[in-house]
Amino acid sequence: MMDFALAFVVGGLMCMLAQLALDLTEMNPAMLMVVFVSLGAVASGLGLYAPLVEIAGAGASIPLPAFGHALVEGIGQDVDQYGPLGILSGGLRATAVGLTVAILSGYLMAIVFTPKG
Amino acid sequence: MGEHTLCFPTRPAILSTASIAGPQEGDGPFGDMFDVVKADTLLGEKTWEKAEVRMLQEALELCVYKAGWGLSDVQMLFCGDLLNQLSASHYAVRDFPVPFFGLYGACSTFVEGLILGALAVDGGYASHLVVGSSSHHDTAERQYRYPTEFGHQRPTTAQWTVCGAGAAALGQGQGPLITHATPGRIVDPGIKDVNDMGSAMAPAAADTFITHLADTGRTVDDYDLIVTGDLGRMGKSLLVTLLKHKNVDLSQRLLDCGSILYDHTAEVMSGASGCGCIAIMFAGYLFAEMQAGRAQRILLLANGSLHSPDTIQQGETLPGIAHAVALENSRGGDAE
């Protein structure tokens, strides 16, 4: 049960932080998604994000900063395995599942559903 | 007369109007006033653009019919909308065998059309003339903002584009008479927030209104109603404040179509907007009020924000404009 509670609270807090930025700055949601994904990558580089995922599970791996974190982590793994070229291969390899599902479902939904407005 | 105001000696009349509204507009407090309320926003068409075209087309045809004319009687058409290259208007008038002028004045288009129409009628160049404008929430949303299914919270100053089309037939005869017009000049208060069009347009409305009063020598009390298009709640309160600084108290006579078209809900925020806003409110509600004699003299003060999505991304500001036309009931009409 503890993992659920932590996922809810940490994930919720992260969204609250983003909401705070939305309400107090001039930034729009699309812009904030870019900011948070970048922040995730930076936090990952500083070694901060992996422990958070350890503790909060989905609470840290479902919000968008996890996408930046996954890219950085993938780069790290590929650099260890293949050397410097890993910088160019690791990021998208580590996030391939998510991106592919996103593209496929985008295509699928556009065929199956019509926008309701 | 005066600096910018035009006076029409022959007093062109608004002979008939037509209003076509979408479902959400139909659910609002003025739902019963519109000629036609559509059940959905697609109207059985394949795209929202086609639906907007259909609405405008139906509004024009209905207006011509209500004036007792045939389509071939119409001598000139003035139409506008919000879409790139005025595509809604162009497709809507495709089947009309009538000379056509496309107008862009953003949400002020309808009144811009009334002014130009009145000029043509007053000058004796036309006796059967139709003005129309339309907007559609979803066509505007995808052009100006986000794809419609993208989830985002709307800021408190955001406005909701009206789904609707309105038209008015102009000529000489019975109906509310167009006596004066004060075309607006562009006033740019330097606003950059596209979600705050009310603030961008309020100074233009104030400028045109002050000019109108100065040129005609009239006061606020000469009008039963002063009707702005779609300033929204935010822009309306700004207009009242701006005019208070000039010692003009508008608060008792001001009616903002955008603020009253919908019931206040979270989605709509500051109110309605779009070319269709003042068009359907005038065609559906205000025209009837004047004909019933509940309002003898009104000023339509339609405002527009003349920006494009590209210029805003390039850091440009929102230039505002407002056009005014004064309408009054004919005395002969009252005596009948």
Add this chain to the structure above:
Amino acid sequence: MPKATGRETAAYQRMIVASKPKRPLAENLVWAFVVGGAICLVGQGVKNIIMKAEGLTPTEAGPPTVGVMIFLGALFTGLGVYDRLARFGGMGANLPITGFANAIVAPAMEYQREGLVLGVSARMFTVAGPVIVHAVVVAVIVGTLSHFVGK
């Protein structure tokens, strides 16, 4: 007075600030917390099921969980529910990976009427594209720094 001067603009800006309706901040924060937390809760449930069913470690279960959540976000966008969720959930609906899915699916659906190639495919990344681009650029910079400069 075609274009306002700096001083006029400043005075008018003060007037705007005074009459601007305030965002309901507390309410927004609570909804963002609840909606965002709830989505992560679902994510945790999906993750636990995947781990149990496939006998995977939490790390291994990460990508499939993200895949399932993206599909769910896409599905609810298709059903026309997600934009309504975001109206009150705000960033609570945008920030989770389901919001990323929404950002991809929404334009894909929006432009279906312009065709599969020039509509759906060309426009699919109008909102989410910048997210992917920045994620890749920043990650490459961070990766370069931490594995060469950092060592």
